[in-house]
Amino acid sequence: xxxxxxxxxxAGFGGQGVMLIGNLLAYSGMxxxxxxxxxxxxxxxxxxxxxxxxxVVASEEIGSPIIKTPKSLIIMNQPSLDKFLPRIEQGGLxxxxxxxxxxxxxxxxNARIVQVPANEIxxxxxxxxxxNMVALGAYIESTGALSMEVVSRALKNVIAPHYAHLIPKNAxxxxxxxxxxxxxxxx
Amino acid sequence: MSEIKLLTGNEAxxxxxxxxxxxxxxxxxxxxxxAIPELMSQLLPAAGGQFVQAESEVASANMLLGAAATxxxxxxxxxxxxxxxxxxxxxxxxxxxxxxxxxxxxxxGPGLGDIGSSQGDYFQSTRGGGHGDYRTLVLAPASCxxxxxxxxxxxxxxxxxxxxxxxxxxxxxxxxxxxxxxxxPEPVSSDEAAEWRLEGAAGRESxxxxxxxxxxxxxxxxxxxxxxxxxxxRAEVGAETYETADADLIVVxxxxxxxxxxxxxxxxxxxxxxxxxxxxxxxxxxPDKMLENLAAQGKKFITIEHNTGQMVEDVxxxxxxxxxxxxxxxxxxxMPASEDFMEPILKALE
Numbered sequence: 001x002x003x004x005x006x007x008x009x010x011a012g013f014g015g016q017g018v019m020l021i022g023n024l025l026a027y028s029g030m031x032x033x034x035x036x037x038x039x040x041x042x043x044x045x046x047x048x049x050x051x052x053x054x055x056v057v058a059s060e061e062i063g064s065p066i067i068k069t070p071k072s073l074i075i076m077n078q079p080s081l082d083k084f085l086p087r088i089e090q091g092g093l094x095x096x097x098x099x100x101x102x103x104x105x106x107x108x109x110n111a112r113i114v115q116v117p118a119n120e121i122x123x124x125x126x127x128x129x130x131x132n133m134v135a136l137g138a139y140i141e142s143t144g145a146l147s148m149e150v151v152s153r154a155l156k157n158v159i160a161p162h163y164a165h166l167i168p169k170n171a172x173x174x175x176x177x178x179x180x181x182x183x184x185x186x187x
Numbered sequence: 188m189s190e191i192k193l194l195t196g197n198e199a200x201x202x203x204x205x206x207x208x209x210x211x212x213x214x215x216x217x218x219x220x221x222a223i224p225e226l227m228s229q230l231l232p233a234a235g236g237q238f239v240q241a242e243s244e245v246a247s248a249n250m251l252l253g254a255a256a257t258x259x260x261x262x263x264x265x266x267x268x269x270x271x272x273x274x275x276x277x278x279x280x281x282x283x284x285x286x287x288x289x290x291x292x293x294x295x296g297p298g299l300g301d302i303g304s305s306q307g308d309y310f311q312s313t314r315g316g317g318h319g320d321y322r323t324l325v326l327a328p329a330s331c332x333x334x335x336x337x338x339x340x341x342x343x344x345x346x347x348x349x350x351x352x353x354x355x356x357x358x359x360x361x362x363x364x365x366x367x368x369x370x371x372p373e374p375v376s377s378d379e380a381a382e383w384r385l386e387g388a389a390g391r392e393s394x395x396x397x398x399x400x401x402x403x404x405x406x407x408x409x410x411x412x413x414x415x416x417x418x419x420x421r422a423e424v425g426a427e428t429y430e431t432a433d434a435d436l437i438v439v440x441x442x443x444x445x446x447x448x449x450x451x452x453x454x455x456x457x458x459x460x461x462x463x464x465x466x467x468x469x470x471x472x473x474p475d476k477m478l479e480n481l482a483a484q485g486k487k488f489i490t491i492e493h494n495t496g497q498m499v500e501d502v503x504x505x506x507x508x509x510x511x512x513x514x515x516x517x518x519x520x521x522m523p524a525s526e527d528f529m530e531p532i533l534k535a536l537e
Contacts, residue, residue, distance in 0.1 A: 023364070026364060027193050030193050035366070036364075036366060037365050038363065038364035039363045039364075040362055062365075063449040063450025063453060064446065064450040064524050065363050065443075065446075065447075066447065066522050066523065066524045068524040068526050068527070069524075069526060157193075
């Protein structure tokens with residue numbers, strides 16, 4: 001694991017749980033013995049506004065926790081695609097929630113796009129709110145960034161105690177996202 | 188081994204303060220430091236301390252003064268506009284030789300500005316801040332670990348010099364999360380304030396702590412004493428250096444901007460440019476001798492700040508016998524990334 005370096009901007013509407021999966025990714029990086037930074041950026045609203053966070057996971061010391069040209073993206077809604085896809089590094093990877101995002105008008109020449117119908121998959125599992133976990137599962141599978149086992153185990157550290165009963169469902173959602181990528185994409 | 192937790196800078200401040208033996212917290216809410224009083228209100232009473240949400244910033248700073256006079260390890264925190272309101276009490280504390288820790292998570296200004304990051308409070312922090320001729324020690328964390336470590340250092344320095352200590356972060360350090368090693372220092376000695384604390388004068392001569400010096404010659408002597416104290420504080424100066432030995436150009440930046448600039452310097456090094464970084468850990472006392480020594484070696488300087496140009500004056504004072512410093516200011520209102528500093532650094536290198 002020499003010179004591992006990952007950065008990702010995770011973006012969507014407030015309420016879609018982008019901060020939660022950012023936290024989960026950061027926590028998993030820490031549990032993997034790596035340096036991590038998690039930097040949230042909120043609009044003034046709790047729900048319905050825009051929300052994004054930047055996570056950096058690296059074997060070396062992390063300088064900037066803020067990234068303007070990310071190596072990867074997790075895009076949960078249309079405004080986030082419009083805002084962040086133009087900034088992605090040449091050859092970067094974007095996991096896009098195709099349930100809510102139409103990529104047909106976007107300039108995708110720069111990036112590898114992994115389209116995942118995260119809301120539909122989460123719906124089939126019984127709760128559309130877990131679309132965030134589906135997207136993160138797809139991201140972990142597409143990038144091989146961290147071990148899925150570590151991510152799944154870290155759920156208990158980022159989900160509030162009164163929601164602890166939802167941990168197995170969230171783990172299933174992570175796995176469903178990964179499974180979708182394995183079946184539908186050439187990784 | 189110490190436990191490692193994923194914490195925001197705000198949370199790291201709280202845990203660091205508790206590890207340092209903080210017994211009292213007084214505050215009033217303001218973004219982006221609200222997570223400090225929020226977590227403190229949970230943890231401090233549970234640890235046997237006192238948490239007070241005061242009626243205003245003015246009140247909370249005066250409560251800090253009062254607690255300090257009893258020799259208690261105490262703190263307050265706020266963000267820029269709130270820190271302005273605390274300045275009267277901080278001036279009184281400096282004049283009364285009272286220890287206390289004040290955390291400022293610098294936000295955009297002037298006025299109410301915004302809730303994003305800024306370094307617009309550098310002058311206020313390093314020039315005393317309130318009225319009169321005084322200084323506070325100023326520590327500038329760039330990471331959540333430093334936020335934790337510097338709280339422990341801040342309480343020790345406050346009592347060592349009987350002086351207010353300011354920990355100056357910003358909205359980036361406040362809200363970012365990083366792994367923090369939760370080490371514990373040696374427990375505080377109970378007699379660290381035995382010589383001067385107010386605790387009732389039964390069986391001994393009474394003590395007076397005040398900031399009014401009306402007797403003939405008393406105020407002149409008080410100011411000379413303060414100057415001597417600030418000279419002694421120079422022993423505490425600290426800075427991180429990175430790739431300075433063979434550098435043609437030194438980037439000087441502090442706090443979150445310092446670590447972002449370090450990323451820029453690292454990338455420029457990879458491209459073969461001879462650049463280095465000095466990141467002051469203490470803003471008062473300032474690492475001027477270190478900068479002067481680098482200037483004497485013929486190096487050039489650029490100061491990068493998240494404001495319109497404040498610390499650059501201290502850099503220029505430090506290097507004035509040999510050279511000047513150019514300046515790049517990234518305006519508050521947005522958060523900078525390492526890309527933003529590449530071009531200004533390259534230009535200064537020419």
